[in-house]
Amino acid sequence: MSKPRLVLIGNGMAGVRTVEELLKIKPDHYDITIFGAEPHPNYNRILLSPVLAGEMGVKDIILNELDWYAENKITLHTGKQIKTIDRVNRKVVAEDGTEEYYDRLLIATGSTPFMLPIPGNDLPGVIGYRDIKDTDEMIDAAARHKHAVVIGGGLLGLEAANGLKLRGMDVTVVHIGPWLLERQLDEVAGKMLQKSLEDKGLKFLLETQTEALIQGESGRVAAIRFKGGMQIPADLVVMAAGIRPNYTLAEKSGIYCNRGIVVNDTMQTYDPKVYAVGECVSHRGIAYGLVAPLFEQAKVAANHLAGYGIGRYTGSVTSTKLKVTGIDLFSAGDYMGGKDTEEIVLNDPHGGVYKKLVIKDNKLVGGVMYGDTADGPWYFQLLKDQRDIHDIRDSLIFGQNLVGDVGHAGNSKAAEMADSAEVCGCNGVTKGTIVQAIKAKGLFTLDEVKKHTKAASSCGSCAGLVEQILASTIGGAYTPAAVDSKPVCGCTDHSHKKVREAIFGQHLTSKEAVFKALEWKTPNGCDKCRPAVNYYLISSWPHEAKDDPQSRFINERAHANIQKDGTYSVVPRMWGGLTTPAELRAIADAAEKYKVPTVKVTGGQRIDLLGVKKEDLPAMWADLNAAGMVSGHAYGKSIRTVKTCVGAEHCRFGTQLAMSMGVKLEKMLFDMYAPHKVKLAVSGCPRNCAEAGIKDVGVIGVDSGYELYIGGNGGIKTEVAQFLCKVKSDEEVMEYSGAFLQLYREEGWYLERTCHYMDRVGLDTIKSKILEDEEGRKAYYARLLDSLKDAKDPWATSREEQPIKQFIPIKLEA
Amino acid sequence: MSNWKLICKLDDIPQLGSRVVQRQSGGDIAIFRNAEDEVFALHDKCPHKAGPLSQGIVHGRKVTCPLHGWNIGLEDGHAVAPDVGSCGKFEVKVEAGDVYLLA
Numbered sequence: 053m054s055k056p057r058l059v060l061i062g063n064g065m066a067g068v069r070t071v072e073e074l075l076k077i078k079p080d081h082y083d084i085t086i087f088g089a090e091p092h093p094n095y096n097r098i099l100l101s102p103v104l105a106g107e108m109g110v111k112d113i114i115l116n117e118l119d120w121y122a123e124n125k126i127t128l129h130t131g132k133q134i135k136t137i138d139r140v141n142r143k144v145v146a147e148d149g150t151e152e153y154y155d156r157l158l159i160a161t162g163s164t165p166f167m168l169p170i171p172g173n174d175l176p177g178v179i180g181y182r183d184i185k186d187t188d189e190m191i192d193a194a195a196r197h198k199h200a201v202v203i204g205g206g207l208l209g210l211e212a213a214n215g216l217k218l219r220g221m222d223v224t225v226v227h228i229g230p231w232l233l234e235r236q237l238d239e240v241a242g243k244m245l246q247k248s249l250e251d252k253g254l255k256f257l258l259e260t261q262t263e264a265l266i267q268g269e270s271g272r273v274a275a276i277r278f279k280g281g282m283q284i285p286a287d288l289v290v291m292a293a294g295i296r297p298n299y300t301l302a303e304k305s306g307i308y309c310n311r312g313i314v315v316n317d318t319m320q321t322y323d324p325k326v327y328a329v330g331e332c333v334s335h336r337g338i339a340y341g342l343v344a345p346l347f348e349q350a351k352v353a354a355n356h357l358a359g360y361g362i363g364r365y366t367g368s369v370t371s372t373k374l375k376v377t378g379i380d381l382f383s384a385g386d387y388m389g390g391k392d393t394e395e396i397v398l399n400d401p402h403g404g405v406y407k408k409l410v411i412k413d414n415k416l417v418g419g420v421m422y423g424d425t426a427d428g429p430w431y432f433q434l435l436k437d438q439r440d441i442h443d444i445r446d447s448l449i450f451g452q453n454l455v456g457d458v459g460h461a462g463n464s465k466a467a468e469m470a471d472s473a474e475v476c477g478c479n480g481v482t483k484g485t486i487v488q489a490i491k492a493k494g495l496f497t498l499d500e501v502k503k504h505t506k507a508a509s510s511c512g513s514c515a516g517l518v519e520q521i522l523a524s525t526i527g528g529a530y531t532p533a534a535v536d537s538k539p540v541c542g543c544t545d546h547s548h549k550k551v552r553e554a555i556f557g558q559h560l561t562s563k564e565a566v567f568k569a570l571e572w573k574t575p576n577g578c579d580k581c582r583p584a585v586n587y588y589l590i591s592s593w594p595h596e597a598k599d600d601p602q603s604r605f606i607n608e609r610a611h612a613n614i615q616k617d618g619t620y621s622v623v624p625r626m627w628g629g630l631t632t633p634a635e636l637r638a639i640a641d642a643a644e645k646y647k648v649p650t651v652k653v654t655g656g657q658r659i660d661l662l663g664v665k666k667e668d669l670p671a672m673w674a675d676l677n678a679a680g681m682v683s684g685h686a687y688g689k690s691i692r693t694v695k696t697c698v699g700a701e702h703c704r705f706g707t708q709l710a711m712s713m714g715v716k717l718e719k720m721l722f723d724m725y726a727p728h729k730v731k732l733a734v735s736g737c738p739r740n741c742a743e744a745g746i747k748d749v750g751v752i753g754v755d756s757g758y759e760l761y762i763g764g765n766g767g768i769k770t771e772v773a774q775f776l777c778k779v780k781s782d783e784e785v786m787e788y789s790g791a792f793l794q795l796y797r798e799e800g801w802y803l804e805r806t807c808h809y810m811d812r813v814g815l816d817t818i819k820s821k822i823l824e825d826e827e828g829r830k831a832y833y834a835r836l837l838d839s840l841k842d843a844k845d846p847w848a849t850s851r852e853e854q855p856i857k858q859f860i861p862i863k864l865e866a
Numbered sequence: 867m868s869n870w871k872l873i874c875k876l877d878d879i880p881q882l883g884s885r886v887v888q889r890q891s892g893g894d895i896a897i898f899r900n901a902e903d904e905v906f907a908l909h910d911k912c913p914h915k916a917g918p919l920s921q922g923i924v925h926g927r928k929v930t931c932p933l934h935g936w937n938i939g940l941e942d943g944h945a946v947a948p949d950v951g952s953c954g955k956f957e958v959k960v961e962a963g964d965v966y967l968l969a
Contacts, residue, residue: 504948509935576882576901579923579930579937602882606921606932614932618918861886861894862874864969 055083056155058357059144061134061301063088065097066330066346067160068116073354075124077573081358084126085152087144090183091131093118096494098343098526100187101208101376104215108491110184115494137305139323156325156357159302159313163295163331163341168203172265177273178289181212190290194219197287201225201276203262205232207374209292210245213254214376216288224255224284226262226276228293236372236383240399241406241422248379248404265289297332297339312339317364319353329353335365342370347496355545362571363545371432380524382428385418385435386410393417396449407449414442426466427451429523430516437536443814452516466520475517478510483521490525498522499542511768541580546570548584548801555588561597563589577603584802587689590725591797594839607687609858611846612669620669621662622648623686624676625722628696628714628734629657638679646672656693656731658684670856673847682845685723689803692731694718695743699736699753708753710736713782717751720786721793723843724836727800727809730793745773748796748806749789754778758785762792762818763810771807774815777823791822791832798835870959870966873897876905879965884920884929886910887967895956896920897965898929898940905965906940907958913938913951 058074060067063086071084088094092114099113121128132146143153165180167173177193179186193200194216202213205227217223225232231242232249246256261279265286268274276286297312308314308322312334319327319335329349331341340346345368352365371384389395389410398407405423409416409431416435421428430452434441441448469475471484489495489504498519502508508515537547544551551570560566563585567577577585586603601609612620624639643651643661650662664672673683685692694717697703699710714734724730733742734751744750746766750773752759757780764773779788795818800809810818822829850856879885879899887895887907894910896919904927910920917933927940937946943955957968 574926576925578925578928579935582923582925602880602924605923610921614918614921616915616917616933618921857878857885858880858883861888862897864871864873864887864889864895864967 055081057153058082058084058156058158059152059154060084060086060158060160061137061144062160062162062330062332063090063092063094063128063130064160064162064330065094065115065343066162066350067158068094069347069350070158070160070329070353070357071126072116073351074357077354077360078358079124082156084124085129085154086121086126087129087132087134087146087150087152089131089133090185092184093121093128093130095184097183099491100181100184101211101215103184104187104190104212105218106215110187112491134301137301137307137326139305139307139326142325154325156327158353158357159321159326159328159332160330161298161301161332163297163339165291166294166296167291168262168293170262170264172267172273173291175265175267175273176271177287178265178291180291181208182295190216190288191219193288194221198222199224199285200288200290201284201286202290202292204292204294205229205256205258206235206292206294207233207372209290210249210374211376212290212292214249214252216290217252217254221288222255223253224257224286225249226257226260226278228259228261230259232256232258233374233381233383236387237381237420237422238388238408241381241383241408241420244401244404244406244422245374245379245381249376252378295331295341297334299332302326302328302332310334310337317352317366318356318361319349319365320356327353327357336367338367340368340370342372344368345370360571369436371428380421380423380425382421382425382432382523383419384428384432385416386412387418387420389418396445398449409449411441411445414440414445416441416448425524426520429519437812439812440814440816443816466517466524469521475521476505476507476510476514479506481505481507486518486521487525490522495522496526540584541578543572543574543577543581544570551585552588552592552801555585556592559593561589561593563600563603579605583689587725587727587802591839595842608689610666610669611673611683611687611850612664612666613687615662617663618666619663620666621660621686622664622669622672622676623654623658623660623684624681625684625718626658626681627718628694628711630696630711630715631659635679635681638676638681642672642675645675654686654693656686657695658686658693660686667859667861670851670859673851677845677848677851682722683847685846689726689728690730691718691721691724691726692729694721695731695733695747697735697741699734701736703736705739706736706753707755708736708758710734710742710753713751713753713758713785714742716782717786717789720790720837720840722840723846724793724797724840726793726797727802728805730796730806732789746770747773749773749792751785751789756780760785760788760792762789763807763815765805765807767805769807774810776819787829787833788822790836791829792818794832794836795821798832868968870968873958873965873967876903876960876963876965879905882924884922884924886918886920887969889969894918894920895967895969896929897958897967898924900924900927900940903960904940905958905960907956907967908938908940908943909954909956911953912936913945913953914949919953 094116096113096115102108134144135147136145145151165182200216200221200223202209202225213223213225231239263279264277265273266275277283299309299313302313303309313328314334330346349365352363355363374381393410393412396409408420410418419431469483473483475483495501508518539545566585582603586600589597607613646668648661652660654660694714696710696714700706730748732749733744733747735742735744736753744752746764750761759778760776761773762776765771884896884898896910898906910918912931914936917931921932922929928937936949944952959966
């Protein structure tokens with residue numbers, strides 16, 4: 053049987069993206085034919101401005117070379133405009149007579165520039181700004197003529213004006229509005245932008261209406277006249293006064309249109325065999341002109357074309373960035389504000405920095421930034437996540453660094469960084485490499501950049517910075533997904549939140565059940581989702597869900613830490629950092645017996661035996677077990693260590709028995725599996741020698757009891773723990789910190805440290821659950837104790853209960 | 867000269883897991899078993915930084931190296947794009963529940 057036929061009208065970004073998404077999830081499902089009116093393969097329209105400005109060439113912006121179409125067996129007709137859609141016979145007809153039958157039709161005809169209905173709008177030298185042809189015409193005009201006029205002071209108009217100026221023309225921008233970019237900026241930012249552009253040599257005529265274009269002797273446009281009679285010379289007129297969705301073709305074929313092709317949330321038109329995406333579409337009454345929403349639409353359309361029928365497009369919040377080198381502006385959401393909103397404004401006209409954040413009901417609803425846009429993506433993320441900001445409100449305007457959520461503090465100004473500057477310290481990736489990859493390979497998401505450059509793919513601390521580089525390179529095309537809805541990995545469209553809810557809500561107790569219930573796209577997941585799902589199963593259904601060793605990273609399977617040469621490190625537990633001469637002797641004996649090359653004291657007050665062969669692990673554990681020691685879990689997403697100072701036991705300043713408190717906590721939490729590693733510390737007095745301020749839970753003894761701090765981190769990004777509360781007794785320390793850790797275990801996403809979790813939900817949420825709700829706190833604490841009630845030493849169980857085959861190599865005789 | 871050698875029972879390799887075969891020369895070989903009970907053998911050395919692939923997570927027909935997360939195709943030993951590189955592959959077969967390696 054032959055495959056169903058899919059025909060795409062429009063070889064642009066939205067349409068081809070849909071095909072790409074479709075090929076990703078269901079390759080070989082359709083025979084695909086694409087019609088493009090332009091003579092080029094699919095290219096990145098957003099980057100036409102850099103081409104005009106001479107910063108890139110046409111070659112650089114091609115997204116899919118002709119080879120791509122051939123490799124995917126797509127029939128491509130370039131330079132062929134479709135004349136009619138015959139819905140009765142399910143075929144399309146091109147102007148040159150080419151016909152193609154379809155089973156599914158995808159319309160992505162984009163938009164056309166709006167040409168002002170004024171005399172002379174069809175003269176030679178009067179153009180819109182939409183495609184490569186227009187760009188070429190502008191480049192050509194710049195070489196031969198002097199005076200350019202751009203009508204329209206929006207994003208596109210300003211980018212055109214800037215490009216023409218860089219190509220040596222004398223450029224005037226005519227704008228009907230009271231300030232530039234009034235759809236993106238408020239008046240203050242608009243005026244600042246105008247000033248910067250004037251400094252670059254552009255001229256502006258605001259609140260000016262064009263009346264006519266006047267023909268010169270050569271037949272080409274020669275001048276422009278405004279209402280009121282003023283006239284200036286113009287050898288080139290670029291109309292950038294807005295775009296109009298291109299839906300005439302669809303409308304002629306009888307498909308319902310209303311200022312765009314009307315589609316539902318699955319991107320289907322009124323004809324169920326016909327889908328539409330992109331700028332030609334009217335979705336819930338909105339036609340989007342930025343690329344980010346179009347990509348979201350593409351994803352949904354592809355899913356439905358593939359016949360999976362999951363996913364709805366529910367509209368987008370958009371942000372914009374102007375791609376004019378040397379000018380930084382960013383705007384998102386409701387940037388004007390109104391009577392039920394509040395505003396936080398930072399205005400430094402002399403320094404050229406202006407920021408305005410619009411807040412409603414303690415949530416960010418919009419903002420404008422000019423001059424310093426480094427935090428734009430972060431604000432946009434807060435906005436999309438609907439994050440309650442009242443706990444960070446006092447420093448919000450100063451950006452993410454001050455609130456404290458980026459690695460490499462002070463290094464967040466992506467746009468100003470030199471190309472040679474190292475962005476990813478783990479993998480040695482420079483800004484230049486990242487920008488190059490984004491442009492050359494047409495990358496649009498953080499995940500794509502991670503895959504192609506390896507930046508942010510190890511420790512992840514530079515992810516924010518990479519996102520900023522992405523945003524500053526592709527501008528409005530970049531849009532971060534709301535944290536809540538980011539898919540776990542490529543195997544699923546579901547987010548961590550959704551997966552957790554499904555496991556708990558539907559009482560799923562095995563990974564197979566999860567993959568089935570949530571329609572996983574891969575048969576058994578991948579290295580990203582399987583460990584996450586395994587954790588969610590066990591933390592949701594302790595004693596019921598069975599641990600799957602093959603879903604654990606090797607360290608948790610081998611109960612030791614893999615090293616770069618494939619050997620392992622062994623760390624015996626020393627409760628609260630305490631040990632004995634007998635234990636030390638046993639450790640020394642084991643080190644000698646198994647020829648351990650390196651013995652080291654760790655940051656968490658333990659002894660690390662490095663360079664152990666995997667096959668020696670079970671015997672070494674047996675020796676250590678015999679001396680009364682158990683696994684230190686120095687390898688797991690689990691309780692690691694409780695570090696202590698000597699406390700009132702010995703210290704002349706000590707107010708509380710820190711060592712004994714530490715041992716109690718560590719015994720309580722032994723073998724606790726968590727979204728990520730968990731470290732605690734107990735100090736006996738506020739001198740805090742155990743460094744409790746950078747631990748997931750820090751306990752500081754004071755004369756009247758203990759102070760509890762949570763969410764600290766001394767690693768990738770140093771994060772000071774936040775004060776949670778003060779308690780009186782050891783039992784309370786255990787109850788409050790246990791309850792907090794259980795909350796984190798139940799709500800944290802896999803690989804999210806407590807500081808990230810806290811950053812996501814806010815300290816107030818945690819306080820309301822742990823401090824204000826006594827019953828709730830006791831329930832969290834009880835659930836923690838219950839899930840740990842039969843905790844066993846993994847070294848002993850691994851030796852005694854599980855097959856230990858994995859440790860034994862098979863010898864091959866010659 | 868290489869010939870088929872009996873390595874172990876299929877059930878000696880966990881599903882979605884692996885075993886290491888030590889050779890006297892030429893380096894270790896990793897033998898993988900996936901969820902469909904297909905068996906594959908690769909040089910136990912990631913083309914990236916020589917990480918032991920046998921210690922990775924197996925999914926579909928791929929294994930993820932434990933050191934830096936490269937994905938390697940089990941059928942051909944090629945790194946999954948955009949990473950580039952490949953490691954040696956070996957012939958294996960399963961007959962009557964026994965795993966044989968051509969080495």
